[in-house]
Amino acid sequence: MPQRISSPRLIGRGPQLQHLQQLFARAVAATFTLALVKGDAGIGKSRLVREFESSGAIVDALTLRGSCFPIAGEEAAYGPLVAALRDVPAEQLQEAASRLPEPLVAELASLLPALGHQAPTGRDGSRGAQGRQYEYLLELLARLADASPVVLIVEDIHWADPSTLDFLSFVARNARSERILLVATHRLHDGRDLQALERYIDQLERAPAVETVSLDPLTELQVSEQIEAILTRPADATITHRITARTQGNPFYVEELIAHGDTAEAPLPAGQAATLLERVSTLSAETQHVLQVLAAFGRAIEHDLLAEAVAIEEPELSRLLRTAVDSHVIEVDDATLTFRHALTREAVYDALLPGERRRLHTAVADALSKHPDMTDAAELAVQWRAAGKPAAAFTASLEAARAATGVYAYNEAVEHYTAAVALWSSADATDLDHAAVLLDAADAAHRAGADELPIQWLELGLAALGDHPDPLRAATFFERLGRFQDHHLDKSLTFYNEALLCLDETASAERARILGDESLTLTLSVRWDEARDRAERALLVAQEAGAEAEEGFARSVLGLVLAYLGEFEPAEAHLEEARRIGELLERPEDVSRAYVHLGEVRRLRGDLPGALEVMAAGLEAARRLGVEASYGRYFALNAAEDEFELGHWDAAQERIDRLEGASLTWSEMLLRLTVSGQLAAGRGDFERARARLDEATGQLRESSATEWTAYVGACVIELLLTAGEFEQALATATAELERVSGREEQLYTPALVDAAVRAAADVGALDDAERHTAWLSGFLDDASPPIARAHLAGAVAECDRARGASSAEQWDRVARGWDQLQHPYRAAYARVREAEALLAGGEREAAARALSQALTVAEALGATPLAAWADGLVSRKRLRRAVVRRLESAGPAERLTRREREVLGLVAEGRTNRQIGSQLHITEGTAALHVSRILGKLEVSTRGQAAAIARQAAPPSDA
Numbered sequence: 001m002p003q004r005i006s007s008p009r010l011i012g013r014g015p016q017l018q019h020l021q022q023l024f025a026r027a028v029a030a031t032f033t034l035a036l037v038k039g040d041a042g043i044g045k046s047r048l049v050r051e052f053e054s055s056g057a058i059v060d061a062l063t064l065r066g067s068c069f070p071i072a073g074e075e076a077a078y079g080p081l082v083a084a085l086r087d088v089p090a091e092q093l094q095e096a097a098s099r100l101p102e103p104l105v106a107e108l109a110s111l112l113p114a115l116g117h118q119a120p121t122g123r124d125g126s127r128g129a130q131g132r133q134y135e136y137l138l139e140l141l142a143r144l145a146d147a148s149p150v151v152l153i154v155e156d157i158h159w160a161d162p163s164t165l166d167f168l169s170f171v172a173r174n175a176r177s178e179r180i181l182l183v184a185t186h187r188l189h190d191g192r193d194l195q196a197l198e199r200y201i202d203q204l205e206r207a208p209a210v211e212t213v214s215l216d217p218l219t220e221l222q223v224s225e226q227i228e229a230i231l232t233r234p235a236d237a238t239i240t241h242r243i244t245a246r247t248q249g250n251p252f253y254v255e256e257l258i259a260h261g262d263t264a265e266a267p268l269p270a271g272q273a274a275t276l277l278e279r280v281s282t283l284s285a286e287t288q289h290v291l292q293v294l295a296a297f298g299r300a301i302e303h304d305l306l307a308e309a310v311a312i313e314e315p316e317l318s319r320l321l322r323t324a325v326d327s328h329v330i331e332v333d334d335a336t337l338t339f340r341h342a343l344t345r346e347a348v349y350d351a352l353l354p355g356e357r358r359r360l361h362t363a364v365a366d367a368l369s370k371h372p373d374m375t376d377a378a379e380l381a382v383q384w385r386a387a388g389k390p391a392a393a394f395t396a397s398l399e400a401a402r403a404a405t406g407v408y409a410y411n412e413a414v415e416h417y418t419a420a421v422a423l424w425s426s427a428d429a430t431d432l433d434h435a436a437v438l439l440d441a442a443d444a445a446h447r448a449g450a451d452e453l454p455i456q457w458l459e460l461g462l463a464a465l466g467d468h469p470d471p472l473r474a475a476t477f478f479e480r481l482g483r484f485q486d487h488h489l490d491k492s493l494t495f496y497n498e499a500l501l502c503l504d505e506t507a508s509a510e511r512a513r514i515l516g517d518e519s520l521t522l523t524l525s526v527r528w529d530e531a532r533d534r535a536e537r538a539l540l541v542a543q544e545a546g547a548e549a550e551e552g553f554a555r556s557v558l559g560l561v562l563a564y565l566g567e568f569e570p571a572e573a574h575l576e577e578a579r580r581i582g583e584l585l586e587r588p589e590d591v592s593r594a595y596v597h598l599g600e601v602r603r604l605r606g607d608l609p610g611a612l613e614v615m616a617a618g619l620e621a622a623r624r625l626g627v628e629a630s631y632g633r634y635f636a637l638n639a640a641e642d643e644f645e646l647g648h649w650d651a652a653q654e655r656i657d658r659l660e661g662a663s664l665t666w667s668e669m670l671l672r673l674t675v676s677g678q679l680a681a682g683r684g685d686f687e688r689a690r691a692r693l694d695e696a697t698g699q700l701r702e703s704s705a706t707e708w709t710a711y712v713g714a715c716v717i718e719l720l721l722t723a724g725e726f727e728q729a730l731a732t733a734t735a736e737l738e739r740v741s742g743r744e745e746q747l748y749t750p751a752l753v754d755a756a757v758r759a760a761a762d763v764g765a766l767d768d769a770e771r772h773t774a775w776l777s778g779f780l781d782d783a784s785p786p787i788a789r790a791h792l793a794g795a796v797a798e799c800d801r802a803r804g805a806s807s808a809e810q811w812d813r814v815a816r817g818w819d820q821l822q823h824p825y826r827a828a829y830a831r832v833r834e835a836e837a838l839l840a841g842g843e844r845e846a847a848a849r850a851l852s853q854a855l856t857v858a859e860a861l862g863a864t865p866l867a868a869w870a871d872g873l874v875s876r877k878r879l880r881r882a883v884v885r886r887l888e889s890a891g892p893a894e895r896l897t898r899r900e901r902e903v904l905g906l907v908a909e910g911r912t913n914r915q916i917g918s919q920l921h922i923t924e925g926t927a928a929l930h931v932s933r934i935l936g937k938l939e940v941s942t943r944g945q946a947a948a949i950a951r952q953a954a955p956p957s958d959a
Contacts, residue, residue, distance in 0.1 A: 012222035032175035039215030042252030076378035077409030096143035130408035217249030300338035308367035361387035394427035410448035417441035475502035509547035552581035592631035606786030650899035684864035750791035808837035828857035
């Protein structure tokens, strides 16, 4: 056997090593990057990363390393991240923590006890809580990077726990100027759920901050260099050719073949696993047993832990380990032992019989139990389950579930709760409070976003209470059953009623909360009077019981209800008080809800700029409370919707782009898809718009609240109308109106009806137009929201158009109504309709003025279909182009939007679309779309011509 099994120098990976070094230089210059090193098993990912670590290029960096493992790491939340942060010197960790807010450090202490803080009481465990944990981890890394650049290495993310994967995704989309280089290695074609992992990697690679470093097989020449470097003599060409063909240029398998001895007679078995095991099989039976135990651990372990598991005394154990090290099967560092390559571990483990595996896992679990400082509940749970020991597995699984919940790792908690529920009958857990466990499990499953599991566990828990349950406990289960009935509003109301029947009339926090929940559900069901009654009762009960949190919740719901009933002043007063209570009690969810409802009140009042201001204030509050990554996303998406209506399309697009690939809640996903679809439709990208709105429609359920179904339906109809698909638009309108029938409300339904009347007018369906317009006219009154009355004015004008009696005066009123509400795109549409009516009456000058206004808006927004429609009228009617096309004489600065001028400036500097996207924090595709529009507006065909115009238009320098 050769003295060396691996090449002393890196072969064939020079460009990749240089790429990583360049990315580190970028981190030093305060630009975050996530480098995804990917390739087949054995291709050299770990070797490349080790060479990078040892290179002089990162000598001044704080290098942190964590690895994911296939067994011990299974469902252990944040395993590699916690392991990496344990390597931070204590003084450095405390110095970084000292520059963070106390609540943030206290939350991190649940993951990092070395911080020396107690986790806060009354922690917010809502669905958004894990997003805060990601923010806090990133903030800690950023403070560490203040002292020296940080290189965080996470190996083998194909085995990572869900929380670690989500954290990587979060960092890739939220880190910007932190002096951090995050290196993650990923094995192709492997993982527990291969399809899900491939989707994840595909999403991750789309983030602008992610750079992919791909490792391909070595060429025959490079294999020759590898063999020569290992053997320290020239490689035989024939043998090199055979080994290259046998290994397909995989450097690890090259090493394994060479390790068999004389390369001229290198065995070439049919399977790679056989190649790995053939060398292991030459070792003694005792050494093979040690390797099998090490394989059952599934991770790098300490010597004492291995000694406990194999039950072999010293110095015999060290002798056996030395044999394995000399055979290049395992490797040792200062503290741990592990297989030299994961492929060898997998081959050893896969060769075990089921009975052998259970015996080995039992030994491993026993050893871990005796060394609690070297393990955690998640690892013990996995090992006891693999050992087939139900009692021990149940206890550890339950402890692991609770530990995962404590750090907001809800997906991992669900895995362990699922195992515990399956085990408790065989574990003889008769003294357990099954109902309490199931309630905790249901909460975790709901926060993890599971669909049916929370309901199943609640029903089991309710049954576990027995025939004569404690009323308060039963009410708790019914309340959860009501709250977790996503999109099944009638079921929710039934369960809330059951919960109330369990309680007496005594004022209590529980009764106030259930009444508040019932009111919110009635609001979503558009049952305003009943909702008001429940909210007012909830407020009185909460005040009588002295339950401040429940009082804040009741005020938040009551404020929304009053706004829909047109009582805006008391609505805002209740919401401001709800916000104050939430701030006082430090309840981020309650503060955020108050801001969301306050924004809706502003929209109902027709104050769109005010709504945008509230969203900005909510986002700032989310940052202050440390929940920007969770609740802040909803504020950002609502702001994007407001910006779309206000004509701030570039700003709206930027918000949408920043959340590309982010993990969103159902409502956040709907908002993102719908606003993105509207922007794409308005700008003529019908394929993208259709994809986004089709996905949004697919997210809806029959029982979804009207605010969502009407909103998405109106957007789909408007897309079809803009694309000229009038018959399909009318058919869609008919279906969407039927869907919301009997559940109409006054903020979103009028837009749906307006779009339906427009579709009817476009196809000449006068009966439909008149019926829908008459219904909307009867549905609204003088107290209705201004935006609803604006849509009614539009529907009336569209109905007259269907009659062939389109009125310029009427369209002028519609346009002025939208202008007053600051909806420029809708106003511009009305101006084109006004111009059509004016031209029909022979009023060419007035028509030209109306079209000029519409074109100004369309050009500023990049609303290509609207501009083309207006331009078509200009051309067909031969209007005075000097009046209509004022932009033709304008320079680039006047012709382009603010964002387009920024992009043009970067084009003039010679930047690529990718570089423009990185500079402006937008996607490469969005940058390309901006460039395309710029070329069209400047009437040039190349980037060089656009750059020349930009340079000509630039002001002279002071030099």
